[in-house]
Amino acid sequence: MSSLPISARSIPFPTSTRKGSVGTVPISPWDSLYFAGCPDLIGTPFSYAREEEIYGEAEEAEFVYKLLDGAVRTHKILSDGRRQITGFHLPGELLGFEQQDRHRHAAEALTDTRMLIFRRRQIERMAACNATVACQLWSLTARRLRDAQDHMLLLGRGSAMERLVAFLIDLDLRLGATGTFVLPMSRRDIADYLGLTIETVSRLMTQLEVDGALLRCSGRQLSLHRTHLDRLIAF
Amino acid sequence: MSSLPISARSIPFPTSTRKGSVGTVPISPWDSLYFAGCPDLIGTPFSYAREEEIYGEAEEAEFVYKLLDGAVRTHKILSDGRRQITGFHLPGELLGFEQQDRHRHAAEALTDTRMLIFRRRQIERMAACNATVACQLWSLTARRLRDAQDHMLLLGRGSAMERLVAFLIDLDLRLGATGTFVLPMSRRDIADYLGLTIETVSRLMTQLEVDGALLRCSGRQLSLHRTHLDRLIAF
DNA sequence: CGAAACCTTGAGAGCTCTCAATGTGAGTGG
DNA sequence: CCACTCACATTGAGAGCTCTCAAGGTTTCG
Secondary structure: OOOOOHHHOOOOOOOOOOOOEOOOOOOOOHHHHEEOOEEEEEOEEEEEOOOOEEEOOOOEOOEEEEEEEOOEEEEEEOOOOOEEEEEEEOOOOEEOOOOOOEOOOEEEEOOOEEEEEEEHHHHHHHHHHOHHHHHHHHHHHHHHHHHHHHHHHHHHHOOHHHHHHHHHHHHHHHOOOOOEEEOOOOHHHHHHHHOOOHHHHHHHHHHHHHOOOEEEOOOOEEEEOHHHHHOOOOO | OOOOOHHHOOOOOOOOOOOOEOOOOOOOOHHHHEEOOEEEEEOEEEEEOOOOEEEOOOOEOOEEEEEEEOOEEEEEEOOOOOEEEEEEEOOOOEEOOOOOOEOOOEEEEOOOEEEEEEEHHHHHHHHHHOHHHHHHHHHHHHHHHHHHHHHHHHHHHOOHHHHHHHHHHHHHHHOOOOOEEEOOOOHHHHHHHHOOOHHHHHHHHHHHHHOOOEEEOOOOEEEEOHHHHHOOOOO
């Protein structure tokens, strides 16, 4: 394994055409620099500020991002302004990885984030001649598909309360299953993810607290009562 | 390319453990016997009757199916009976292709169908050592993901009318874009796909006909007026 | 022709949305 | 430290869309 400074690697550093700034905090472990376990691909550290756009819908998919720190939302927007958030991304997860040349949705930083950037073409070239890499990409996409199908079930057949509860439980699991966490996203983001309005989300949160299914310290700081919440959903 | 009779190939024919029956109609073109353009994999013809189960949810994913003729629905069911149809599959499309060992949804024949069956493990083995095959599998899964995300937008942010119109337009495109076709599925199937009830679907169909956006000959036989329908949606 | 499944239509209820007002918290400047 | 602002969140009242329940009509199939 090379221990050259990151900036000395051959991957060009994206600058003028991109928003965001260079990550200055040292990245560790080194392992996380690798993409799909492939030591020939090393990511470039990069960071985005809260609410900053990472890429736009239909923009050319030049980079792939591995989130180290923070949180990201991806979304689609209709001509009349309606928005559907297609997913929230937490540390360790990948985003922007399209199988075609253009992004299918936009991505924005929910909080200040640090990530690694990889060139998509380089990864594709690697996959084209390395079956192991290709299978890992397939695996990543398959997992996304499973998530999307589960979310379809929630959106198509869940009540507003079921959608919210399922969302909270899922988020807790992905943040370490401690039952206590700070929501990285606004009520609007939650509403646009669950196909609801912010008012409905707010009312349901209040109802959950009144029913003793969760505690709120400051709006976004939550403590879930899993046994109580689990009884509210069939998903 | 071998021209041996199909039954002489080495792929074991699924019998006792499976419903359905052997396809007797000769398959053509030969090309369609191949999976992912790979001549080492030849499918076994098979057929299912209307409403017959092809595989169940959580069942072991032993086979992959390439639909030659007919139509198939895949769905998930909740403990209380609510059902979400995750997709309709038409001739030329693949189904049952999981990246893990178990199916994530059930599949049933909407009409009498003919298909080709491939052994999943054999395909996986092929992908593990052939990057081209692996990339094609990745590509297939990526396309499904795109469809699922588009459907999420529809379910999360579309009105009942928008969901129905988008569905009809999509179906028309996939059936040849002639503007005239026979719905292979019932109102209940449509409702469970769009997250609606059969009554709502029925009322909207009537309204579309009254508004001159489509013609109905016999319930399921439709003629769409694309220009009229296109004005009704933002998707 | 009869039966069963499927589809349509109607009336009323309920859930979620819309519109509007109030409350809360973080950041800023006096 | 306080007042102010602005974004975000909560709460309320009423409207509207879709669902539920029910009945009647249509198609399919034996």
